[in-house]
Amino acid sequence: MPDWIEQLDPRFASCVLPNAPLLTLGEGYAWLEGPVWFADANQLLVSDLPNNRILRWTEDSGVSVFRQPSNFANGHSRDRQGRLIGCSHRGRCITRTELDGSVTVLADRFRGKRLNGPNDVVVDSVGAIWFSDPHYGGNTDYEGGKHAAELPPTLYRLDPDGSLAVAADDFTGPNGLCFSPDERLLYVAESGAQFAEHPTRHIRLFNVADGRLHDGRVFHEISPGFADGLRCDQDGRVWSSAADGVHCIEPDGTLIGKILTGSTVANLTFGGRNRCRIFICASHRLMAVYTNVRGAQLP
Template sequence: MSNDYEVYDERFNGYVLPNAPLVCLGDGFGWTEGPVWFADLQCLLFSDVPNNRVMRWTSSGGVSVFREPSQFENGHTRDRQGRLVSCSHRDRGITRTELDGTVTMLADRFDGRRLNSPNDVVVKSDGSIWFSDPPYGINTDYEGGKQIQERPATVYRLDPAGRELSIVADDLVGPNGLCFSPDEAVLYVVETGRQFDPKATQYIRAYDVEAGSQLRNGRVFHSVKPGNADGICCDQDGNLWSSAGDGVHCIAPDGTLLGKIKLPFTVSNLTFGGRNRSQLFICASHALFTISTNQRGVVFP
C-alpha cells in the first residue's frame, strides 16, 4: 500500500488504488474551497476565497480564473438544471449563476434580517436548496469582510420554487459542510464550533430527513481527528469522505473510520468528479490536488 494511505478497516483496501498517485493540480492560492464538478463541461470549479475569485480547472488547460471578483464565494453545487449555486460571504446570500452567465440572488434574508455568510450548499432531488449559515465569513476581513451578525448560525432550506426559506436545524454553533446520503434519508452537517474558540465543539452530525423537508433525531455521527471536519461528500455506497487536518478520512455509514488519504496540508473540502466520478478532487490549504479511487461519488445532477 502506498504511503499516501492509512488503512484502519480492510474495506478501505477496495476503495483506493495503490498505483494511483496524489497529484497537485495547482497551488499559490489563498485558501481553496467549494469544489464542484461539471461533467458536461469536463471541468472543476473551486473557490480561492481570500483572493475573491472562483477558479476553473480542466485536464487540457489547467487552472484559470472563472470569476473575479466573486463576492468571496465559498461553497458551490449545481441545481437540477445544471446551474451553479454558490454561497457568497460578501453578499451574505445564496446565488445562482444562470445559463447566460447572469447571477441571481436567491436568498439573503430571513425574517427581515440579513443572513450571516452562507458556507456550504447542497441541492436535493426535489430541487430544494439546503445550506449552512455560520458567521465565519463576516468575522474577519480575510474571507469576506467584517460585518455585524444579525442572525444565529443556522441550517436553512429554500423550497424548490425559491420563494420560502425555512430553518431546518438551529442546534449547531458553527454549521459548516453538509451532504445528503445517497438515498437522501440522512443529512450530514459538520459542526466546527465557535471561531477562535480553542475548545470549540467539533464533529459531524447526522439528521434523519422526514417528509422530504424536515430534520429529526440529530446526533453525533463521527469526530474527525487530527484537526476537524470541514467539507464532506458521499460515495455511492454511502461512505462519507471528510476533510481533516492530515488529509481525507473515509467513514462508513455506521461511523467507523475506514482509512485515510494522507496530504501534506490541511484539507478544507473535496468532491468526486472526472471519468465515472471516481476521481477525488481535494482542496487543501493553498493548493488543489486530485487522486483516482475505486469508488464513485453520488451522481448529481
C-alpha cells in the same frame, strides 16, 4: 501501499488504488474551498476564497480564472437544471448562475435580517437548496469582511417556491453538508465557534423525511482537526476533510482509512470519469486522486 494512503481497516483496501498517483493540479492559492464538478463541461470550479475569485480546472488547460471578483464565494453545488448554486461571504447570500451567465440572488435575508455569510450548500432531488450560515464569513477580513451578525448560526432550507425556513438551529458553527445516496440522511459538519478555546466539533447526522430533519445525533468526530467539507460515495461512505487529509468513514461511523495530503483539507468533491476521482482543496494546493469508488449521484 504508498505512504500517502493510511489503511486503518481492511475495508479501505477496496476503496483506493495504490497505483493511482496523488497529484497536485495547482498551488500557491490563498485558501481553496467549494469545489463542484461539471461533468457536461468536464471541468471543476473551486473558490480561491481570500483572493475573491472562482477558479476553473480542466484536464487540457489546467487552472484558469472563471470569475473575479466572486463576491468572496465559498461553497458551491448544482441544481437539477445544471446551474451553479453558490454561497457568498461578502454578499451574505445564496446565488444562482443562470445558463446565460447572469447571477440571481436567491436568498439574502431571513425574516428581514441579513444572512451571516452562507458557507456550504447542497441541492436535493426536488430542487430544495440546503445551506449552512455560520458566522465565519463575518469574523475576519480575510474571507470577505468583518460585520456584525444579525442572525444565529443556522442551517436553512430554501424551497423551490422561494420560501426560506430553518432546518436546524442548534449549531454553533454549521459547515459542510452532504446527503446520503438515497437522500434519507443529511450529514452536517459542526465546526464550532471559530475562536472558542474548546469549540464543539463533530459530524452530525439527521434523518430526512418530507423535507424536514429528525433525530439529530453525533455521527463521527474527526481527529486530527475537524470536519469542514464532506461528500458521500455511492455506497454511503462519508469522505471528510481533516487536518491531515481526507478521511473515509463507513456508514456505521467507523474510520477505515485516510488519504494523507500533508496539509489541512478544507473541502473535496467527486468528479472526473464516472465520478471516481476525488478533487481535494488542500489548503493552498488543489490535488486529485483516482479511487475505486464513485461519488453519490447528486449535484
